[in-house]
Amino acid sequence: xxxxxxxxxxxxxxxxxxxxxxxxxxxxxxxxxxxxxxxxxxxxxxxxxxxxxxxxxxxxxxxxxxxxxxxxxxxxxxxxxxxxxxxxxxxxxxxxxxxxxxxxxxxxxxxxxxxxxxxxxxxxxxxxxxxxxxxxxxxxxxxxxxxxxxxxxxxxxxxxxxxxxxxxxxxxxxxxxxxxxxxxxxxxxxxxxxxxxxxxxxxxxxxxxxxxxxxxxxxxxxxxxxxxxxxxxxxxxxxxxxxxxxxxxxxxxxxxxxxxxxxxxxxxxxxxxxxxxxxxxxxxxxxxxxxxxxxxxxxxxxxxxxxxxxxxxxxxxxxxxxxxxxxxxxxx
Amino acid sequence: xxxxxxxxxxxxxxxxxxxxxxxxxxxxxxxxxxxxxxxxxxxxxxxxxxxxxxxxxxxxxxxxxxxxxxxxxxxxxxxxxxxxxxxxxxxxxxxxxxxxxxxxxxxxxxxxxxxxxxxxxxxxxxxxxxxxxxxxxxxxxxxxxxxxxxxxxxxxxxxxxxxxxxxxxxxxxxxxxxxxxxxxxxxxxxxxxxxxxxxxxxxxxxxxxxxxxxxxxxxxxxxxxxxxxxxxxxxxxxxxxxxxxxxxxxxxxxxxxxxxxxxxxxxxxxxxxxxxxxxxxxxxxxxxxxxxxxxxxxxxxxxxxxxxxxxxxxxxxxxxxxxxxxxxxxxx
Numbered sequence: 292x293x294x295x296x297x298x299x300x301x302x303x304x305x306x307x308x309x310x311x312x313x314x315x316x317x318x319x320x321x322x323x324x325x326x327x328x329x330x331x332x333x334x335x336x337x338x339x340x341x342x343x344x345x346x347x348x349x350x351x352x353x354x355x356x357x358x359x360x361x362x363x364x365x366x367x368x369x370x371x372x373x374x375x376x377x378x379x380x381x382x383x384x385x386x387x388x389x390x391x392x393x394x395x396x397x398x399x400x401x402x403x404x405x406x407x408x409x410x411x412x413x414x415x416x417x418x419x420x421x422x423x424x425x426x427x428x429x430x431x432x433x434x435x436x437x438x439x440x441x442x443x444x445x446x447x448x449x450x451x452x453x454x455x456x457x458x459x460x461x462x463x464x465x466x467x468x469x470x471x472x473x474x475x476x477x478x479x480x481x482x483x484x485x486x487x488x489x490x491x492x493x494x495x496x497x498x499x500x501x502x503x504x505x506x507x508x509x510x511x512x513x514x515x516x517x518x519x520x521x522x523x524x525x526x527x528x529x530x531x532x533x534x535x536x537x538x539x540x541x542x543x544x545x546x547x548x549x550x551x552x553x554x555x556x557x558x559x560x561x562x563x564x565x566x567x568x569x570x571x572x573x574x575x576x577x578x579x580x581x582x583x584x585x586x587x588x589x590x591x592x593x594x595x596x597x598x599x600x601x602x603x604x605x606x607x608x609x610x611x612x613x614x615x616x617x618x619x620x621x622x623x
Numbered sequence: 624x625x626x627x628x629x630x631x632x633x634x635x636x637x638x639x640x641x642x643x644x645x646x647x648x649x650x651x652x653x654x655x656x657x658x659x660x661x662x663x664x665x666x667x668x669x670x671x672x673x674x675x676x677x678x679x680x681x682x683x684x685x686x687x688x689x690x691x692x693x694x695x696x697x698x699x700x701x702x703x704x705x706x707x708x709x710x711x712x713x714x715x716x717x718x719x720x721x722x723x724x725x726x727x728x729x730x731x732x733x734x735x736x737x738x739x740x741x742x743x744x745x746x747x748x749x750x751x752x753x754x755x756x757x758x759x760x761x762x763x764x765x766x767x768x769x770x771x772x773x774x775x776x777x778x779x780x781x782x783x784x785x786x787x788x789x790x791x792x793x794x795x796x797x798x799x800x801x802x803x804x805x806x807x808x809x810x811x812x813x814x815x816x817x818x819x820x821x822x823x824x825x826x827x828x829x830x831x832x833x834x835x836x837x838x839x840x841x842x843x844x845x846x847x848x849x850x851x852x853x854x855x856x857x858x859x860x861x862x863x864x865x866x867x868x869x870x871x872x873x874x875x876x877x878x879x880x881x882x883x884x885x886x887x888x889x890x891x892x893x894x895x896x897x898x899x900x901x902x903x904x905x906x907x908x909x910x911x912x913x914x915x916x917x918x919x920x921x922x923x924x925x926x927x928x929x930x931x932x933x934x935x936x937x938x939x940x941x942x943x944x945x946x947x948x949x950x951x952x953x954x955x
Contacts, residue, residue, distance in 0.1 A: 535884055547883050
């Protein structure tokens with residue numbers, strides 16, 4: 292049994308390319324005491340991975356050079372010396388970008404493929420769903436009737452943010468790139484308005500869709516879109532800083548929001564979130580979201596790419612806005 | 624009786640210069656019903672005035688071309704047809720940059736020159752004091768033992784912010800320009816540390832004075848100092864956006880904080896404040912601050928410039944960091 296792995300070969304400057312990765316094949320190691328061997332089924336591809344490739348202090352340790360690239364995964368336990376897991380269990384955990392994981396079960400939990408397709412545990416039922424849930428509810432504080440804008444609206448986090456805001460009685464405007472994504476947001480997910488940033492100037496689009504201004508903005512992209520939103524926020528607006536995918540591959544410094552003094556004029560707030568802070572409440576959130584899914588109020592879409600070797604290119608789809616729904620890589 | 628006035632002649636591009644103003648002399652108008660005539664004693668000079676000179680939406684209407692420049696003032700009622708005020712009363716109100724004001728008493732209130740020198744009602748007992756009080760307490764939320772950093776620390780707002788944070792049991796670091804100001808902050812106001820940004824590189828200064836990071840930052844200046852602070856904030860830090868004096872005379876767009884993603888990494892918050900929102904609670908705040916002044920815990924300093932005609936140059940002292948304490952212009 293051989294294990295293909297992607298190791299971080301070199302820290303990227305700007306966009307990650309083939310030379311940042313080493314694809315290697317190793318033996319699947321023997322298990323020690325209280326360990327599990329997992330055959331990986333799906334690998335989660337997330338914008339945050341770009342940050343993990345950088346050196347330096349962040350909310351989580353950087354991936355070391357020569358180490359398996361960090362990734363959330365779902366897979367099946369095929370061997371276990373840990374009494375908490377047995378052969379055949381399906382699990383969520385951080386196996387990394389490889390086909391087999393052998394090691395501690397810390398941070399792993401069981402998932403049930405009869406309740407939802409496995410890949411969904413990487414999306415709406417996984418970290419992106421949790422990020423959306425806690426970010427929009429605890430930091431965005433959406434009130435019925437308010438206008439909520441979300442960027443990256445067809446992505447794993449954004450699509451859930453918008454749907455939760457709809458459930459809470461808000462008017463929801465999504466920002467996404469391309470007609471297909473925009474149609475999906477309106478027709479499938481029930482967004483009230485969309486701005487297709489690839490086909491409409493962003494200021495004009497926000498003026499058209501948010502004539503009375505913006506109460507809550509959930510930001511996944513940063514850059515010019517954040518700056519444009521700042522010109523239209525209402526009094527006491529809340530901006531949730533979840534990410535800034537437009538800036539992650541910058542070789543120059545990040546573009547700070549020039550219009551940040553709009554926070555002053557409008558007594559508004561901009562606040563950062565990291566999903567891990569809510570770990571103690573994941574269960575409660577998952578239960579509530581499962582209820583919404585069952586009622587048909589919360590829909591999910593995954594974008595599955597086949598072929599483990601395609602990892603480097605697949606990751607780049609995120610930064611090119613080419614994924615439509617939660618992006619996952621099939622591991623075999 | 625003649626009334627000298629400064630009218631806004633032209634909106635500035637960049638730094639205001641002599642050509643932005645018309646100094647005129649008019650007759651003091653007759654009073655209508657329910658009006659007051661005020662002889663202005665002191666005119667408050669504030670960074671916010673630069674914003675009022677611009678066209679466009681802000682938290683307050685712009686000053687119109689040809690109108691008397693807006694300013695907070697203290698003065699004496701010398702004639703009144705308003706039963707709420709009588710001749711001899713000293714008042715705070717928005718008389719503007721002129722020597723006599725005739726008009727409605729809306730927004731005016733009496734002040735008592737026996738309790739404090741008149742000019743103090745433009746500083747610690749006026750809008751700057753209120754801005755500091757509500758900004759640091761309600762938005763900064765300082766906790767005992769936390770590190771609070773304030774920029775423009777020797778100014779009208781910053782000096783009060785730092786002293787209130789000390790009263791609340793915080794470790795207080797002031798950022799100011801020049802040895803005199805820094806000595807004053809340490810020796811007179813009891814700040815724990817200072818960074819003299821004119822004589823020490825700001826990142827180095829913050830590293831030296833905030834080795835464990837920054838819990839609360841009260842920002843009066845924006846620009847590079849805000850960006851440097853963002854690199855040292857602690858988890859759940861609060862940044863109070865009160866002003867950005869370094870940016871007000873920009874002819875290009877405002878420098879947005881490049882390091883704003885530190886808000887994400889540190890789950891931190893950046894929030895704007897405008898003092899007027901707290902008008903209903905000014906009385907309570909003034910009473911508490913008067914108590915601190917009486918106990919010697921809160922000290923005030925005013926920088927008085929003589930000569931009404933010097934208004935244009937005096938205003939520029941703010942942007943050059945030349946004032947030391949609350950800047951006021953004597954009106955006669």
